[in-house]
Each structure stands twice: as structure tokens, then as C-alpha cells.
Amino acid sequence: MSVSKNVSSVSKLKDRLPPKEKFSEWYHELIQRAEIMDVRYPVKGLYVWFPFGCRIRREVYKILREIMDREHEEVYFPALIPETELGKESKHIKGFENEVYWVTHGGRAELDIRLALRPTSETAMYPMFKLWIRSHADLPLRVYQIVNTFRYETKHTRPLIRLREITSFKEAHTVHATFEEAEEQVRKAVNYYKEFYRRLAIPYIICKRPEWDKFPGAKYTIAFDTIMPDGKTLQIGTAHNLGDSFAKTFDITYEMPNGDHSFVYQTCYGISERCIAALISVHGDDFGLVLPFEVSPVQIAVIPVLYKGKEREVLDAARELGELLKTRYRVVVDESDERPGAKYYRWELKGAAIRVEIGPKEVEDGSAVVSFRDEKKKFTVSRDEVLNKIECWANEMRRRLYEKALNEMKNRIKFCKKLEDVKHWINQGVALVHLCNSEKCGMLIDEVGSLLGEVVDIPLDIESSGKCIICGKEGKLNAVARTY
Amino acid sequence: MSVSKNVSSVSKLKDRLPPKEKFSEWYHELIQRAEIMDVRYPVKGLYVWFPFGCRIRREVYKILREIMDREHEEVYFPALIPETELGKESKHIKGFENEVYWVTHGGRAELDIRLALRPTSETAMYPMFKLWIRSHADLPLRVYQIVNTFRYETKHTRPLIRLREITSFKEAHTVHATFEEAEEQVRKAVNYYKEFYRRLAIPYIICKRPEWDKFPGAKYTIAFDTIMPDGKTLQIGTAHNLGDSFAKTFDITYEMPNGDHSFVYQTCYGISERCIAALISVHGDDFGLVLPFEVSPVQIAVIPVLYKGKEREVLDAARELGELLKTRYRVVVDESDERPGAKYYRWELKGAAIRVEIGPKEVEDGSAVVSFRDEKKKFTVSRDEVLNKIECWANEMRRRLYEKALNEMKNRIKFCKKLEDVKHWINQGVALVHLCNSEKCGMLIDEVGSLLGEVVDIPLDIESSGKCIICGKEGKLNAVARTY
Numbered sequence: 001m002s003v004s005k006n007v008s009s010v011s012k013l014k015d016r017l018p019p020k021e022k023f024s025e026w027y028h029e030l031i032q033r034a035e036i037m038d039v040r041y042p043v044k045g046l047y048v049w050f051p052f053g054c055r056i057r058r059e060v061y062k063i064l065r066e067i068m069d070r071e072h073e074e075v076y077f078p079a080l081i082p083e084t085e086l087g088k089e090s091k092h093i094k095g096f097e098n099e100v101y102w103v104t105h106g107g108r109a110e111l112d113i114r115l116a117l118r119p120t121s122e123t124a125m126y127p128m129f130k131l132w133i134r135s136h137a138d139l140p141l142r143v144y145q146i147v148n149t150f151r152y153e154t155k156h157t158r159p160l161i162r163l164r165e166i167t168s169f170k171e172a173h174t175v176h177a178t179f180e181e182a183e184e185q186v187r188k189a190v191n192y193y194k195e196f197y198r199r200l201a202i203p204y205i206i207c208k209r210p211e212w213d214k215f216p217g218a219k220y221t222i223a224f225d226t227i228m229p230d231g232k233t234l235q236i237g238t239a240h241n242l243g244d245s246f247a248k249t250f251d252i253t254y255e256m257p258n259g260d261h262s263f264v265y266q267t268c269y270g271i272s273e274r275c276i277a278a279l280i281s282v283h284g285d286d287f288g289l290v291l292p293f294e295v296s297p298v299q300i301a302v303i304p305v306l307y308k309g310k311e312r313e314v315l316d317a318a319r320e321l322g323e324l325l326k327t328r329y330r331v332v333v334d335e336s337d338e339r340p341g342a343k344y345y346r347w348e349l350k351g352a353a354i355r356v357e358i359g360p361k362e363v364e365d366g367s368a369v370v371s372f373r374d375e376k377k378k379f380t381v382s383r384d385e386v387l388n389k390i391e392c393w394a395n396e397m398r399r400r401l402y403e404k405a406l407n408e409m410k411n412r413i414k415f416c417k418k419l420e421d422v423k424h425w426i427n428q429g430v431a432l433v434h435l436c437n438s439e440k441c442g443m444l445i446d447e448v449g450s451l452l453g454e455v456v457d458i459p460l461d462i463e464s465s466g467k468c469i470i471c472g473k474e475g476k477l478n479a480v481a482r483t484y
Numbered sequence: 485m486s487v488s489k490n491v492s493s494v495s496k497l498k499d500r501l502p503p504k505e506k507f508s509e510w511y512h513e514l515i516q517r518a519e520i521m522d523v524r525y526p527v528k529g530l531y532v533w534f535p536f537g538c539r540i541r542r543e544v545y546k547i548l549r550e551i552m553d554r555e556h557e558e559v560y561f562p563a564l565i566p567e568t569e570l571g572k573e574s575k576h577i578k579g580f581e582n583e584v585y586w587v588t589h590g591g592r593a594e595l596d597i598r599l600a601l602r603p604t605s606e607t608a609m610y611p612m613f614k615l616w617i618r619s620h621a622d623l624p625l626r627v628y629q630i631v632n633t634f635r636y637e638t639k640h641t642r643p644l645i646r647l648r649e650i651t652s653f654k655e656a657h658t659v660h661a662t663f664e665e666a667e668e669q670v671r672k673a674v675n676y677y678k679e680f681y682r683r684l685a686i687p688y689i690i691c692k693r694p695e696w697d698k699f700p701g702a703k704y705t706i707a708f709d710t711i712m713p714d715g716k717t718l719q720i721g722t723a724h725n726l727g728d729s730f731a732k733t734f735d736i737t738y739e740m741p742n743g744d745h746s747f748v749y750q751t752c753y754g755i756s757e758r759c760i761a762a763l764i765s766v767h768g769d770d771f772g773l774v775l776p777f778e779v780s781p782v783q784i785a786v787i788p789v790l791y792k793g794k795e796r797e798v799l800d801a802a803r804e805l806g807e808l809l810k811t812r813y814r815v816v817v818d819e820s821d822e823r824p825g826a827k828y829y830r831w832e833l834k835g836a837a838i839r840v841e842i843g844p845k846e847v848e849d850g851s852a853v854v855s856f857r858d859e860k861k862k863f864t865v866s867r868d869e870v871l872n873k874i875e876c877w878a879n880e881m882r883r884r885l886y887e888k889a890l891n892e893m894k895n896r897i898k899f900c901k902k903l904e905d906v907k908h909w910i911n912q913g914v915a916l917v918h919l920c921n922s923e924k925c926g927m928l929i930d931e932v933g934s935l936l937g938e939v940v941d942i943p944l945d946i947e948s949s950g951k952c953i954i955c956g957k958e959g960k961l962n963a964v965a966r967t968y
Contacts, residue, residue, distance in 0.1 A: 041561075048559065049559055057560075074535060076538060076541075078531070100590075101564075101599075103586065104586065107583055115585075127525075128525065131524055148631075152590030152591050165563055
């Protein structure tokens with residue numbers, strides 16, 4: 001595997017990254033320097049995936065695809081949606097009308113009907129679902145696609161987080177005979193997403209979004225958020241129970257075994273490349289990317305430490321080990337003629353999970369010096385053992401990354417009993433409060449910070465009900481935060 | 485693997501397909517019935533990939549990706565290109581201005597600069613290449629992406645062949661220090677595409693397009709065409725030597741070892757989902773899809789032939805064999821309670837490469853009845869041998885498919901000495917003629933049929949030079965055809 005040669009021209013390898021404490025600067029610099037995305041494309045909010053970023057994307061979406069393939073079939077629906085279809089579901093179009101890109105001309109001709117660039121695909125898919133579904137035997141239908149979607153963002157844009165072209169939106173859509181089955185599917189979706197984020201070692205909190213923040217047209221929305229290093233939350237996945245509202249709009253019915261016809265019940269759930277923003281932000285450090293072994297484009301960097309007169313032996317040993325490791329893993333043997341320090345620096349920046357050094361001493365005694373990206377310590381092992389230890393090391397590393405991230409997240413979550421505390425705490429993280437079900441109290445807290453909604457799953461042990469922080473009536477545990 | 489349940493509702497399985505002789509009807513019906521694409525999306529020229537079609541797409545593009553990954557790195561550039569960039573290369577924009585979709589509005593606001601939906605990505609990529617390339621050490625640069633591209637087609641549209649959204653355009657772009665290196669890269673691209681089409685068992689002819697039909701902005705264009713069952717040719721791949729014309733437009737230079745600066749030389753080459761149109765059309769027959777083993781979503785269909793009182797034994801044996809085969813291949817054990825005939829019919833339609841039947845007799849003697857999708861004959865083998873024979877059968881099948889397709893193609897190619905012959909023959913296939921290099925003679929023959937250009941590679945032994953069919957001067961072998 002060749003290292004993209006434009007590393008040197010794009011980034012100044014000798015300068016240090018800004019410290020991670022200055023999260024916004026750190027993120028922006030790291031995205032460019034580690035060659036995830038090039039931010040210099042001449043349109044605001046549009047970015048270029050560098051080859052290295054593309055490799056991370058490929059590995060991350062391979063996991064997502066593997067999970068989806070278990071019970072969904074992949075489809076592809078057009079990127080262009082006629083205005084007539086997009087406008088059919090009134091709540092839905094209201095939710096998107098300010099951020100839809102419109103295609104109005106083909107060549108020099110004005111189009112008869114304007115075409116929306118899909119912001120999401122309900123209105124592209126559901127007119128077809130009406131044709132696909134006839135009887136109960138056609139249900140459930142479960143499909144997904146991974147596509148580019150578009151939003152005319154007027155707020156501050158940021159690579160992977162707030163974009164005008166979301167390049168890799170995984171959207172799943174399911175159709176069921178009953179509301180209960182749709183509910184069950186939302187639960188399954190939540191479990192799929194839990195597994196996905198566990199594999200990325202990213203901790204999350206799960207909330208049911210308040211009424212005014214649910215997906216336009218949905219009955220309810222379950223959302224995954226993670227906490228970024230600056231304490232703001234990033235929504236990294238959502239699952240929506242659509243009930244039968246889209247079914248009614250698009251007239252999707254099925255024949256029941258008794259011959260009657262009924263509207264179907266639907267769900268949809270999605271994850272965008274924000275999962276990669278979370279991956280980078282949650283695990284990264286002052287030296288660059290830290291990636292779980294499973295998704296690191298360079299899982300193992302083998303560094304020959306060359307000494308005059310011993311070059312050949314060292315290089316041979318490094319290559320031999322490299323070839324062996326390549327039979328199972330993504331490996332680079334860094335034969336460049338830079339100092340070892342420069343090589344360490346590069347592979348730290350790029351998040352190589354495991355570094356293996358071989359110098360003259362190691363050649364002689366058949367050993368190798370191993371270190372992990374997330375730990376400073378080095379240790380020596382027999383070269384014969386390296387291959388068979390990798391999987392174990394990879395698992396241990398994921399466990400460490402998850403534990404570390406989970407602890408950081410826990411430290412950013414605080415249960416607050418007073419509104420004053422909430423106001424202060426949300427500058428640092430997520431405030432948990434008890435909140436009654438009234439819209440009035442919800443709206444009041446939403447003025448203090450964004451109400452993420454009723455907590456469904458959180459890695460802390462806090463009473464799930466208690467007195468509403470606003471009115472004192474019986475309430476449920478809710479989360480409040482500043483959000484991306 | 486589940487068979488998409490909407491088979492029955494979408495298609496009427498009991499009706500026969502139109503015969504392949506009526507190619508246009510056959511193609512249209514097959515695309516829908518075999519569930520490749522749904523043609524009922526409410527915008528002309530936009531189609532939906534069914535789950536089954538998506539699986540073919542996945543397998544075909546896996547091959548293409550594998551070939552590209554050998555010396556290219558994957559990237560992703562935005563789908564939206566500002567008008568200012570798209571318009572920079574005058575020949576290029578001229579070639580596309582009548583078929584570009586324009587985004588003019590974001591939400592309710594009119595955009596300051598109109599955005600083109602990429603028809604192809606030169607003008608999205610090359611302003612960035614200018615930033616990526618500094619010195620000779622950054623060269624060569626070789627990248628590719630697989631993306632959706634858009635053309636406002638005003639002609640008759642057709643699924644996979646002429647679309648308004650090309651959903652899977654593989655475009656590679658390379659940058660070199662010299663014109664010769666760019667030429668060498670075009671040769672390599674041609675070899676990559678040869679390998680790709682060999683693996684799909686699709687024969688091709690390769691021509692150098694005439695000046696007036698080359699890629700807008702290119703020095704020259706090499707194109708792959710295959711011959712469809714109606715005798716018209718389908719362009720299924722192109723490779724362009726761009727020289728330094730885009731480099732000059734986008735000011736892409738590099739520093740040479742001696743410190744001087746020079747413009748770079750570029751190539752680009754692409755394949756769209758037309759490769760799947762060719763796959764379907766070249767190999768399919770009156771019964772449906774015929775697919776090479778490597779890309780068939782259902783490589784092996786195991787059919788238990790159930791008899792009263794023997795159901796359990798037969799089913800057990802079929803499942804056992806199915807499980808074994810699934811360890812290496814994509815397998816369906818068709819346990820539906822339909823008659824065997826209906827099952828055969830379905831898996832013929834869907835192009836399952838190998839069919840394995842097990843009935844009571846086979847249960848008893850430990851055998852299985854095997855047949856291949858492209859041959860009528862059945863034969864009996866020991867069940868123990870099936871797994872280990874698959875690879876050999878798959879290779880033989882590809883060879884047969886290729887031989888058959890090649891013979892059909894050869895029968896559709898004829899060397900013509902008179903213009904009158906050309907006029908007649910192009911109703912059936914490709915006419916080969918000797919043609920001088922003058923634009924006048926080229927234009928004259930282009931009135932009779934489309935001039936594909938000078939023949940670079942053709943599976944027939946015909947003199948590569950001879951007297952021009954128009955003027956009688958010394959000429960080269962050229963191909964003329966009706967084209968899609």
C-alpha cells in the first residue's frame with residue numbers, strides 16, 4: 001500500500017497539531033493534515049475525501065453494511081425527486097423546504113417540474129413501495145441504501161459534521177403490517193446501531209427526541225448522541241417510527257389474510273458520515289488520529305530502524321515480518337529514508353493502531369518492539385509471536401479505547417436539580433434533569449440548552465423518574481446539551 | 485439469502501418473456517421481471533435499482549474496484565460543481581452544456597453561483613489537483629471514484645443504457661510528468677478494461693474515436709464497444725489522453741528535478757453501469773438472465789424435488805448440501821412449496837449459474853443432478869464431489885459464455901468494400917472499412933452510420949490498412965455501426 005504522496009505538499013509535517021483542548025482548531029487541522037478531507041474545494045460546505053479518508057470511510061461503512069445486510073436488502077433510488085412527490089407529506093416538506101437544493105434547468109431548458117436533490121429518500125421510495133407492496137406476504141420489507149444527500153446549510157459548515165453534500169448517508173426503510181411490528185423494528189435498529197458504535201468504541205446516549213424535534217412526519221424519533229471533546233453533543237444516528245402517516249400520504253396498503261386492506265406501518269433509520277466525525281473526535285489526541293484496529297487504514301506500521309552497516313539485515317527482517325502480517329492485515333513497512341522519529345510522527349498522525357519496530361538488536365535476537373497507538377509504553381516480543389497476538393491486541397485496544405471514551409463521557413454528564421446548574425453545566429457537557437411531559441416545561445428547558453429528550457439509554461445509574469425541574473410535577477429523566 | 489418477496493407482485497412469473505429476437509421488448513421486460521431495475525419511477529430517465537439488481541451491481545463493481553485498487557487510490561469529490569469551474573475549459577463545457585442539470589436554488593434563496601450536477605468530474609477534481617501537485621515527487625497521481633453523475637438526456641432513455649442519473653460511474657483520473665507516461669497510462673487503462681470484460685465474458689472491439697467524437701477536451705479517445713443482440717453497438721468504456729490541455733486551463737504544474745516548472749499531462753477513463761446492460765444483453769436468453777458465476781447473485785440454486793412421504797429426507801439432504809456450498813458461494817436452497825418447474829423457471833429468470841436438484845433417488849444414492857444455466861443438459865454427480873467441482877464448472881461456464889458471445893459478435897462484424905454494403909450491413913452489425921485519415925471521408929462515412937473510429941483491437945483477422953472506401957487513397961481499418 002502506498003502512502004499518498006501528497007502528504008508532504010498538503011501538510012507541514014514538522015509543525016505540531018494544535019492541542020486537542022482547542023477542539024475546533026484541532027479538528028479542522030487534523031482533518032486536513034491526516035488527509036481525511038480537503039477543505040479547499042471552492043464551494044462552502046462541500047469537501048473532498050482524500051484517499052486516506054476514503055480508506056477510513058470504506059472500513060467504517062463495511063461494518064455498517066455487514067450489519068445491515070443481515071436483514072435488509074440494498075437498493076438504490078434516484079437522487080432527484082420531483083417537487084410534486086416531495087411536497088405530498090405536508091409536515092415532511094415543512095421540515096425540509098428551507099434546505100432543499102432545487103434543480104430547475106436541464107441544459108438551457110427550464111424543467112417543467114422542479115427536481116429536489118434528495119435531502120433524504122422517503123418521498124423517492126414510498127411512491128414505489130406503493131407499487132411493491134400488495135399483500136401481507138410482501139411484508140415486512142426492509143431495505144437500505146448508502147447514498148449522497150444534500151442540504152442547503154446556511155449555518156456554519158464543518159467537514160463530516162455539517163455539510164451541503166452528505167456523501168455517505170446510510171438510510172434504511174422498513175414496512176410492516178402493524179404498528180407494534182414497526183415499534184419492534186425501531187428497537188432492532190437501535191440494537192444495530194449500538195453494535196456499530198461498540199465496534200467503533202464510541203460511547204453514546206440514547207434519547208427519545210421531544211415532539212418539536214422529531215423527524216418531520218414521524219410518530220417519534222430515537223436518537224444516538226455522543227459527546228464531543230468540547231462538551232457539545234453530536235447526533236450520530238436516528239431511528240424513526242413513522243406510524244402510518246406516510247402510508248396514508250402515499251396510499252401504501254396491503255391485503256390482509258382475511259381479504260381486507262389496511263395501511264402499512266413504516267420506520268426509517270439513518271447514519272451519516274458523522275460517525276466518522278465522532279470516531280476522529282472521540283479517540284484522537286494531540287498527536288493525531290487514534291483509530292480502533294478494525295477501521296484503521298494502516299493497522300500495523302512496521303518501522304525498520306536502520307543503522308549504518310546493518311541496513312540490509314534490518315530491512316530484510318522488517319520486510320519478512322511485513323509480508324507475513326499482510327496475509328491478514330493492512331500493513332505498511334515504512335522504508336522511507338527518514339529518521340525513525342519522523343516515521344513515528346507520521347504513523348501517529350495517521351492513527352496506525354500497532355507499531356512494530358525492528359533494529360539491529362531485534363534482528364539478532366529474533367524479537368520486535370511493539371507499541372500501541374493509544375499507549376506510550378513499548379514492549380519486546382518474539383517476532384514469531386507477533387502475527388498470532390495481533391487479534392488479541394486489537395481487542396484489548398478496542399476495550400481500552402471504549403473504556404477511556406466512556407469515562408470521558410461520564411465525566412461530561414451531570415445530573416442537575418436546579419436550572420442554574422443546567423445553565424452552567426451545559427458549557428461542559430450534558431445535563432440530566434427530571435422533566436414532566438408538558439410542552440411548556442420542555443420548551444422552557446429548551447431555551448436553556450437543546451433538549452435531547454427523554455433518556456432511553458445512558459451509561460450512568462440515575463433515577464429514571466423524579467420531580468420536574470421546572471414545575472415540580474412527576475417527570476422522567478431527560479438530557480439537555482449544547483449540540484452540533 | 486432471502487429472495488426478494490416482491491417478485492410475485494412485480495412480475496407475472498407465468499407469462500413467458502418476449503423472445504430475445506425482439507431485443508428491445510425483451511430487454512425492457514427482463515430488466516423489470518428479473519428485478520434489475522424498476523422503470524416506474526415518476527421521472528423520465530430515472531430508475532430504481534431493485535435489491536436483486538443491486539446485488540449484481542455489487543458483484544460487478546467489486547471486480548472493477550479490485551482491478552482499480554491495484555494502482556489507484558479511491559477518492560470522493562463533490563457532486564456539485566460551480567459554473568465558474570465547469571466553464572473554464574471551453575471545449576469541455578461546449579461538449580456538456582446541453583445536458584447539464586443546474587441547481588439554481590437552495591431552499592427559497594437563489595444561489596449566487598449556479599451549481600452543475602457533475603456530468604463527469606474533471607472540473608471538480610482538477611482545481612484540487614493544482615493544490616495537490618507541487619513537484620515531480622507527487623507524480624504520478626492515480627485516483628478513481630465510483631459515483632452518480634447526471635445528464636439531461638433529451639433522447640429516448642433506457643434503463644442502464646441512457647439515463648439521467650448514472651448511478652455508478654467509475655471514473656479514474658491520472659496525472660503524469662510527460663505525454664509519454666500519459667500514453668502509457670491509457671494503454672494500461674485499456675488492459676484493465678480488457679481484464680474486466682474478460683471476467684464478465686463480454687467480447688469487445690476497441691477503436692480510436694474520430695476527432696469529432698472524442699471526449700470534449702481530450703487529445704484522443706480510445707473506446708470499448710460491444711455489439712448488442714440487435715446489431716447496434718454499445719459503448720462500454722472509454723479512456724482519454726487529455727494531454728496538457730486541462731493542465732493549462734487549471735494551471736496544474738510541477739517542479740522538475742532541475743527546478744523548472746512544467747505543465748502536467750493527464751488521462752481519465754471511465755466505465756458506467758452500461759457494463760451491466762452489456763452483461764444482461766450479451767448473455768441473456770429467452771428464459772431470462774444468464775450470468776457468469778462470478779457475478780451471479782445466486783451462484784447455485786439447490787432445488788429439493790419433494791415427493792410425498794420423502795419430504796424430510798430430501799429437504800435434509802438439500803439443506804446439508806446448501807450449508808456446505810454456502811461456506812464458499814452465494815447459494816439459495818429453494819424450499820418454497822411450488823412445483824419444481826416453477827422453481828426452475830424462477831432461477832432461470834434470475835440467472836442462477838448452477839442448479840443442483842435433489843430428489844428421493846439422489847438421497848438414496850448420495851448423488852445430485854447438476855445443470856448449468858447456459859446448457860440444457862443435466863448430469864448426475866456424487867454429492868461429495870459437488871463442492872470441489874464448482875470452481876472448475878464456473879471457469880468452464882465463463883469460457884463457454886465468452887466463446888458463444890465471441891462467435892455471435894464475429895458473425896455481426898463484416899468487412900465491406902463498397903459503401904452500399906456498409907449501408908446494408910449496419911442494420912445487422914458492425915461494418916469494417918478501410919478509410920483514409922481525411923476528415924472529409926470520415927464525415928461522409930459518418931453519414932451512413934456512426935464511425936466508431938480506427939480499429940485498435942478486434943477479434944478478426946483483417947488487413948489493418950487498405951484503400952479508402954471513399955476516395956481510394958491509403959487508409960486504415962475503421963468500424964462503422966448503428967450505436968446506442
